[in-house]
Amino acid sequence: MKRFADLLDRLVLTPSRNGKLKLMADYFAAVPDPERGYALAAITGELEVRSVKPAMLRALMAERMDELLFEMSYDYVGDLAETIALVWPSPHDGEREAGRLRNDLPTLAGIVTTLDAATRAEGPRLVEEWLDKLDSSGRYALLKLVTGSMRIGVSSRLAKQALADFGHKDIVEIEELWHGLSVPYEPLFAWLEGRAEKPVSAALSPFRPVMLSQPLEEPDYGLISPETYAAEWKWDGIRVQATAEKGVRRLYSRTGDDISGAFPDLLDFMTYEGSLDGELLVARPTAPKSGRPKVKPHNGPPEDDIVVGTFSDLQQRLNRKTVSAAVLKQHPVFLRTYDLLQDGREDLRALPFAERRKRLDAFVTNLEPSRFDVSPFVPFDGFEALARLRAEPPHPVIEGLMLKRWDSAYVPGRPKGPWFKWKQDPHLIDAVLMYAQRGHGKRSSFYSDYTFGVWSGPADAPELVPVGKAYFGFTDEELKVLDKYIRDNTIERFGPVRSVRAEPDHGLVIEVAFEGLARSTRHKSGVAMRFPRVNRLRWDKPAFEADRIETLQAMLPS
Template identity: 60%
Template sequence: MRAFSELIDRLVLMPSRNGKLTLLKSYFAETPDPDRGLALAALTDGGLNIPAIKPAVIRGLVAERVDEVLFAYSYDYVGDLAETVSLIWPEPADAQANDEDPSLGMVVESLSRASRSEAPARFAQLLDRLDPPGRYALIKLVSGGLRIGVSARLAKQALADFGAKDIIEIEELWHGLKVPYTDLFAWLEGRAEKPSNAARALFRPVMLANPVEEGDLDGLDIADFRAEWKWDGIRVQVSCEGGVKRLYSRSGDDISGAFPDLLGAVSAEAVIDGELLVGDPAVETGTFSDLQQRLNRKSVSAKVMQQYPAFVRAYDLLMLDGRDTRALPLDERRQLLEGLVARLDPHRFDLSPLVAFDSWQHLDEIRRAPIHPIIEGVMIKHKGSPYLPGRKKGPWFKWKRDPHTVDAVLMYAQRGHGKRSSFYSDYTFGVWKEEAGNLQLVPVGKAYFGFSDEELAQIDKFVRDNTIDRFGPVRSVKATETEGLVFEVAFEGLARSSRHKSGVAMRFPRISRLRWDKPPGEADRLETLEKMLDEMIR
């Protein structure tokens, strides 16, 4: 367990991607099975399930050992449950306890097998045996949310580096592997053959596009490229093989459980790359807010499926009737895709239409004024390009609409995670709404990026100097017409929201500029956002 806790501790403090890769590679090389596989599962959300330990259980255990007021003050200052408990947990009476280092495998097995009545006591015994870093790692492990700046993709890249393999090979094997990945590590270390792809409907790594930058399109012949709309849904892969049907996100997460109605309409052996949307393709395409009613669920009710029916707007074809089509030119794959979509349920699948243009300037004008509010811009693809996993420079480009911006006022701030855990770096901001002749701020979004480290320190100082109330780890800051901090906020779109008092929520908000020069009373009003929303959904 000590090796795992040291890994977590060092990953939290490591700012660079290459540094994280080095740490992971070393851990995989130095740690025996099954511990390294269990750590990999924890890092990638790969199947560790300890349902008997919830945050409420952890708080209850702390309440039995620590003064309630002391814990409340500590949690308010630190802002992270795992970090607070790891530091405030009383040392055991037996000074030798911390010398006994349980393995990660032993910890997972002990807690996984424990009943709900047994688990709290076992968990407390483990906390007694561990030092503060070990407690922190244990709590993060059981809570299922490490949030240490390591994505599943980064962990897979570390595996590829460790075994001198191509990450594409690992991604194509991934969903056929089982925790604790002993077969995978045996292959990476050269002790066994590559694990067989016995599982059906596996994920194929997706081809990605590069943003259009200055000069990228200069000299390119428009006759060699095709253009499509870039829809505001989520990129998915529909896979059907041997009667097995799965739906994957672009990162390879299996999201099939939330979309049984869509998978039920798959009637051909194929792998389709496309955009997941809500509505009926022949009638209406819903907003991203509508789609969110279906996302991040293990299952959905019949009522939700009826209210928010899902469909896929097909972009590309990776496999058809057992034939891998990825090496074919785009135009040939498109022709096969047209024939396939014509055979599928038209309420669940349609074909992404091509956009006609006669110059790059013309396409620029088109992407600035799309035909539908749920369009983010255009995709540009070379007609002869094979389907190449990853982000290759040249064959595919994405040309998004320019983001919208408004001036909003900082209302609340919360501590961040990882290396930002000592800063107030998560910000809720609002715009003005007039009620009964008075102006009041109503929240419209939350952002935690878009500013430099230097600006973070400035905002953090402002929050500490201007706190007017506290709600657990959240601080309410001074925000009047004459006093406060204004952010210029950039965002991709707006949606109706019953969760926000304003009734409006931003899509992909980020802070684009700090407006220290602007009085809060001159920030935007809710009417401005409502007009923008009306134009977007018109």
């Protein structure tokens, strides 16, 4: 348990992505099974402790500390596990300081298996016993383990990259195996250490690592022609993968997280055998006299027969384990498909895009049209015509164009050349929240003024540079969610200002809209925004995919 606590402490205090990767890889090399497997499950969010819930921990605190004093402490610290770890009044503190306290705690594996067998009455008392014996660092690790809220600056994908580094494998191999593995992952570690063959994927409906695009920049304009590239609208939803095999239906985010629980209304109609790549959108079909919702033709232009909701509508469905009937009715979703990765048992990813698209058109024809359609092509006869179309898209939920080589295979990652994204003007960037300050008036109890930054420096060691500040553009409900996020992810305090955890693999991406950009000698970034505002919150987007300073520099007037 001590080694796990030390790992968490060091991960929290290490800002560098490469530093975090090395810490985890070294831990996997030094710690035996099954201890390291349970640590991996905790870090990736795959470990669920059913016998202990946050409300039970609050009840334990109420037995030992004045409730009002604890609430004030919690408000200041902003993290339940950290607050309890700091203020827990152990009866053994004197013995610990004198070095007389017995160190008879079970291992991490022992804690997990003991709690797994415990009832909800027994779980909190076991935790209480261990909290009395642990020091502050150990308490913090134990509480993070049982609440499942790590918030240590490590994403699930970063942990998988650490596994790949540890075993000298490609992360794609691990991602494809992941959803068929079970805690504590002993066959996985045996393969990574060269002691056994690669595990056979036991996953039904596994995640298939996604193919991403590069921004289209001026040097690439000459590559674009209708003979070489297909053009599609870039819809403003979230990229997902919808996979159904042998009755198992799963919806994945583009980073491989299983988000099926939030979208049962789509899963109900995944009656196929295969894997679709597409954009998840909110849509409200209009009902004609026949009673059947009308939708646009699969390859036709968008029509008024289906009302596509905004990204704000879609946010009502994100980050939920379950969804109420009212939300399902008010914000129904559908999938605008881009690609067909698997058709039955046939893997199509090596086929050229043109062939996959033909297969997709035929595949979607057999699906429920109010839940699935195909992203229409945008016909163009030259680059200038395409630029005009980009400037005046036919729908407000379109944010630009996607350009895909007709001959491109579906390759995981972000290869240069096969796919481009060409976002619309005006100025929109994806930035990372860095600092938050308390507001004024009715917002005085909320952190409502936000400083955000973009990435700068080398790709293997990027750093954030502040580029602007915004205090409007979000709803009151979003403000409450933002305020909680800031309190949960604070790393430093400077009077009324909090520094928020912002690293390549841990941070909140904010889409910022602004009216203009100018050079500035007063700002470290060298740029100043005119009228910046929060356009939307990108909970679905990893921080490392936020924009770089070069993107802003390219927007500066010559």
